[in-house]
Amino acid sequence: MVATGGQAQDQSQNQEPDVLNPTSAVxxxxxxxxYRQRAHSNPIADHSFDYPAxxxxxxxxSMYPSIQQGQQVSFADVGCGYGGFLVTLGExxxxxxxxxxxxxxxxxxxxxxxxxxxxxxxxxxxxxxxIACLRTNAMKYLPNYFSKGQxxxxxxxxxxxxxxxxxxxxxxxxxxxxxEYAYVLRKGGLVYTMTDVEDLHKWIVTHMEEHPLYERxxxxxxxxxxxxxxxxxSSEEGAKVVRNKGDHxxxxxxxx
Amino acid sequence: MCTTISFAEPEIVxxxxxxxxxxxxxxxxxxxxxxxxxxxxxxxxxxxxxxSCPAAASTATATSAGQAxxxxxxxxxxxxxxxxxxxxxxxxxxxxxxxxxxxxxxYSPDGQLLAxxxxxxxxxxxLYRSRPENARLLSTRPLSRASSALRFCSDSSSxxxxxxxxxxxxxxxxEVEAPPRLLLGHLSVVxxxxxxxxxxxxxxxxxxxxxxxxxxxxxxxxxxYCLGHREFxxxxxxxxxxxxxxxSGDKTLRVWNYIQGKELLxxxxxxxxxxxxxxxxxxxxxxxxxxxxxEHVDALGLYRVERSSDDTWSVTATQLVCAEAGSWSISNFTxxxxxxxxxxxxxxxxxxxxxxIATGQPASSGVPEGWLKMVLDGMGANExxxxxxxxxxxxxxxxxxxxxxxxxxxxxKRRIEEQQxxxxx
Numbered sequence: 001m002v003a004t005g006g007q008a009q010d011q012s013q014n015q016e017p018d019v020l021n022p023t024s025a026v027x028x029x030x031x032x033x034x035y036r037q038r039a040h041s042n043p044i045a046d047h048s049f050d051y052p053a054x055x056x057x058x059x060x061x062s063m064y065p066s067i068q069q070g071q072q073v074s075f076a077d078v079g080c081g082y083g084g085f086l087v088t089l090g091e092x093x094x095x096x097x098x099x100x101x102x103x104x105x106x107x108x109x110x111x112x113x114x115x116x117x118x119x120x121x122x123x124x125x126x127x128x129x130x131i132a133c134l135r136t137n138a139m140k141y142l143p144n145y146f147s148k149g150q151x152x153x154x155x156x157x158x159x160x161x162x163x164x165x166x167x168x169x170x171x172x173x174x175x176x177x178x179x180e181y182a183y184v185l186r187k188g189g190l191v192y193t194m195t196d197v198e199d200l201h202k203w204i205v206t207h208m209e210e211h212p213l214y215e216r217x218x219x220x221x222x223x224x225x226x227x228x229x230x231x232x233x234s235s236e237e238g239a240k241v242v243r244n245k246g247d248h249x250x251x252x253x254x255x256x
Numbered sequence: 257m258c259t260t261i262s263f264a265e266p267e268i269v270x271x272x273x274x275x276x277x278x279x280x281x282x283x284x285x286x287x288x289x290x291x292x293x294x295x296x297x298x299x300x301x302x303x304x305x306x307x308s309c310p311a312a313a314s315t316a317t318a319t320s321a322g323q324a325x326x327x328x329x330x331x332x333x334x335x336x337x338x339x340x341x342x343x344x345x346x347x348x349x350x351x352x353x354x355x356x357x358x359x360x361x362x363y364s365p366d367g368q369l370l371a372x373x374x375x376x377x378x379x380x381x382x383l384y385r386s387r388p389e390n391a392r393l394l395s396t397r398p399l400s401r402a403s404s405a406l407r408f409c410s411d412s413s414s415x416x417x418x419x420x421x422x423x424x425x426x427x428x429x430x431e432v433e434a435p436p437r438l439l440l441g442h443l444s445v446v447x448x449x450x451x452x453x454x455x456x457x458x459x460x461x462x463x464x465x466x467x468x469x470x471x472x473x474x475x476x477x478x479x480x481y482c483l484g485h486r487e488f489x490x491x492x493x494x495x496x497x498x499x500x501x502x503x504s505g506d507k508t509l510r511v512w513n514y515i516q517g518k519e520l521l522x523x524x525x526x527x528x529x530x531x532x533x534x535x536x537x538x539x540x541x542x543x544x545x546x547x548x549x550x551e552h553v554d555a556l557g558l559y560r561v562e563r564s565s566d567d568t569w570s571v572t573a574t575q576l577v578c579a580e581a582g583s584w585s586i587s588n589f590t591x592x593x594x595x596x597x598x599x600x601x602x603x604x605x606x607x608x609x610x611x612x613i614a615t616g617q618p619a620s621s622g623v624p625e626g627w628l629k630m631v632l633d634g635m636g637a638n639e640x641x642x643x644x645x646x647x648x649x650x651x652x653x654x655x656x657x658x659x660x661x662x663x664x665x666x667x668x669k670r671r672i673e674e675q676q677x678x679x680x681x
Contacts, residue, residue, distance in 0.1 A: 053483055054483040055483075105661055106664065109664070135661070139443055140443050140444075140464050141464075143466070143481045175476075176422070176423075176441030177443070178476075179440065179470075179476045179478055180478065182476070182477070182478070183481075211476060212476050213476055213477065
């Protein structure tokens with residue numbers, strides 16, 4: 001896991017003597033083993049979601065206790081998994097509000113618990129008040145949460161490739177959805193995509209290059225972005241890929 | 257199988273099974289009818305146009321009003337005409353022919369073209385020229401899925417077809433053989449689609465409670481959403497250049513400024529709405545919205561919607577029409593200025609009933625039993641061996657909201673409690 005100065009490690013590496021305790025006594029952080037859930041989820045089915053009818057109906061203060069008047073969520077990690085990258089985003093951009101969206105029940109609950117634990121530990125500095133996790137289906141409900149041109153950055157890190165051909169429409173990047181993402185992104189906003197599956201990378205690049213509202217950043221531009229190095233390591237998936245010596249395929253796009 | 261019924265002055269257009277009937281709203285005389293070719297010819301060979309002309313059929317049927325005999329298409333019927341009734345023409349139809357049926361029918365605004373989509377074994381968009389000739393088939397183009405909505409643009413140059421996966425295709429009606437263009441997609445079934453008058457926007461509504469306003473022709477660019485509904489949105493209607501009405505399974509009828517994505521009126525309905533039809537009574541100002549309800553003691557609600565200022569709208573009158581709901585299975589309806597025409601199933605047979613708007617009672621005058629029976633016969637409702645007509649079960653439109661969160665949270669809570677007890681104990 002990412003270890004930046006002062007940042008505690010995720011507990012999954014250290015075995016607790018009391019193996020039944022879901023929360024580590026040492027760090028106070030939740031232990032992943034209690035929140036395991038299979039990776040694949042059907043985004044088309046009617047899950048149980050409590051979603052708002054419109055962005056104005058969302059109680060943002062309940063998620064971001066120190067939200068300022070008129071402040072809005074700027075960064076969205078779509079499919080945030082166990083929240084590793086979201087935590088990094090919150091640290092890198094303390095002035096911005098970042099949100100993680102995760103469809104799986106247990107996994108999103110883990111992130112919620114993780115954020116709560118981090119906030120408790122940093123109660124005196126007020127850190128981590130700027131990140132939150134939503135359990136929702138980003139493919140269907142983005143416009144319910146975000147108004148037109150609201151987001152500055154969207155992250156699609158190691159999305160589910162849904163390998164079988166029949167499931168291509170379940171992929172989080174497809175032509176129809178790209179128009180919806182363009183709606184919530186402001187002009188000049190950035191979309192970061194990362195995967196270790198080359199086929200999926202090619203699919204993403206093809207679709208986004210075909211879509212008239214996106215242009216791909218050059219390699220120089222991509223490398224100049226301070227977020228780029230974090231994409232490789234911060235997320236749990238990314239770290240796993242590094243451990244397994246897999247490939248990373250990065251593509252960053254600008255919303256025109 | 258379904259029925260489609262609409263009022264395109266001066267005709268009521270009825271589509272069911274393999275036929276589309278054009279009928280006089282006053283006395284239900286059949287002006288003309290179209291029958292789907294037994295083989296739509298989707299594999300590439302020329303499709304055969306088959307039309308039953310009333311004049312050639314039984315002498316009891318009326319001649320088409322205003323359509324001169326001179327413009328009739330040659331009958332290329334494979335089946336012999338026995339006694340000249342249209343029933344027998346299909347009775348000897350090919351086996352595969354019976355499983356393809358009419359899904360949606362739409363007239364172009366200029367009245368020159370008629371679009372028909374089919375579902376079942378062969379899914380296609382058929383384009384007919386309806387005037388001056390009697391329904392000449394111009395082209396047959398395949399659809400990848402059965403259509404859910406069909407709408408011409410205001411200058412009649414193209415038609416939009418949506419389907420149950422939420423895709424929306426544009427079919428050119430000038431280049432009648434041109435392949436379709438995929439314009440946009442929703443993630444769930446699109447129930448209705450509109451063009452703005454100036455054709456700058458396309459408005460769609462879906463099962464995920466959304467109304468979306470997309471730019472045209474730059475359909476990759478979403479202009480706005482009209483958000484607020486809490487269940488599927490089953491119908492849309494254009495009111496003015498900037499306003500639309502919508503009806504939903506959440507039991508509301510709403511008016512929106514769709515350019516701003518702003519809700520201007522929300523009116524409670526007694527039941528979920530599954531179809532919406534709006535008639536203009538006074539341009540820009542007064543409209544009649546008719547809503548078909550889902551499983552309610554009254555079949556329809558009629559609402560007078562008035563605009564008192566720029567963005568101020570209200571419902572100023574309400575009328576509920578029972579239409580003997582509950583005693584038959586209602587599938588669709590249309591309206592004229594004084595009557596309501598409702599289709600449905602009675603004992604699994606197609607039925608059509610006509611009601612006076614003023615009284616809400618079955619139309620007393622001017623609808624001779626004979627003509628009504630003729631229409632139903634014309635639709636193939638009473639044929640030997642006709643498949644039972646069971647209107648679509650709309651309960652699937654509602655989202656199955658099952659709670660997979662509470663269970664998990666309960667278990668988690670118990671697990672934490674147990675562990676704490678173990679620590680203390």
